[in-house]
Amino acid sequence: MVKVACCWDDGVVNDIRLIGLLRKYNAKATFNLNPGLMPEHTGTPHWVTPDEKCWSYQGFANGKVGLKEMKEIYGDFQVASHGWTHMGGSVDPQAFIKDALDARHYLEDVFQRECPGYAWPCGDYTPVAARLLKDAGFLYGRTTQYTDRVGFTDAPLHLNSSCHHADRGFYDKFRAAKAANGIFYFWGHSYELLDCEGLWNQIEQKLAFLSADPETQWIDVIDIVR
Numbered sequence: 708m709v710k711v712a713c714c715w716d717d718g719v720v721n722d723i724r725l726i727g728l729l730r731k732y733n734a735k736a737t738f739n740l741n742p743g744l745m746p747e748h749t750g751t752p753h754w755v756t757p758d759e760k761c762w763s764y765q766g767f768a769n770g771k772v773g774l775k776e777m778k779e780i781y782g783d784f785q786v787a788s789h790g791w792t793h794m795g796g797s798v799d800p801q802a803f804i805k806d807a808l809d810a811r812h813y814l815e816d817v818f819q820r821e822c823p824g825y826a827w828p829c830g831d832y833t834p835v836a837a838r839l840l841k842d843a844g845f846l847y848g849r850t851t852q853y854t855d856r857v858g859f860t861d862a863p864l865h866l867n868s869s870c871h872h873a874d875r876g877f878y879d880k881f882r883a884a885k886a887a888n889g890i891f892y893f894w895g896h897s898y899e900l901l902d903c904e905g906l907w908n909q910i911e912q913k914l915a916f917l918s919a920d921p922e923t924q925w926i927d928v929i930d931i932v933r
């Protein structure tokens with residue numbers, strides 16, 4: 708058996724299409740959100756024009772999911788704090804923990820369930836910030852570092868994954884986790900898929916491959932540390 712988990716950061720509009728694929732293949736996922744950066748209503752993805760100054764990934768401005776739509780969009784999946792404003796662990800400790808907790812409390816209000824997960828913005832982990840998260844009752848903090856032994860940790864606030872979804876070793880790492888009866892855990896940002904059909908086909912192939920394996924069991928990220 709191999710347990711498989713995935714998570715996706717930043718609450719962008721491409722999450723909606725990704726969720727369609729996750730549903731199609733009965734896959735579980737956790738979405739790491741920054742409510743302080745989400746607009747009231749869901750944005751419109753577009754390729755930026757020369758006179759636009761908005762943030763983009765390779766020229767593609769995906770836009771964010773709206774606060775008014777977030778419950779309907781993510782309601783069947785897990786959500787976790789990614790900071791109210793995407794603030795990493797290297798800032799002032801009190802500002803950091805307020806940012807992490809503000810997002811958690813907002814999500815718990817909207818989704819009416821506990822959201823004790825955290826994903827370090829930009830992988831910006833510090834031991835001081837980890838201590839604050841632990842004291843505040845967070846159960847894990849996902850880093851952007853990788854391990855071939857997911858879950859074998861006594862430091863869940865430094866929770867490493869197997870790889871990024873676009874890692875060229877994706878399938879090899881899955882097979883290694885399966886051979887070890889372990890956990891395969893990948894992460895990413897759905898905006899990285901742009902509006903490029905080749906990239907969307909690739910992630911669909913991966914989800915289909917994982918779900919077709921009779922020895923695969925999808926789990927939530929929180930299950931790794933529980």
Ligand SMILES: [Zn+2]
Nearest residue numbers: 716717828829
């Ligand atoms: Zn992020």
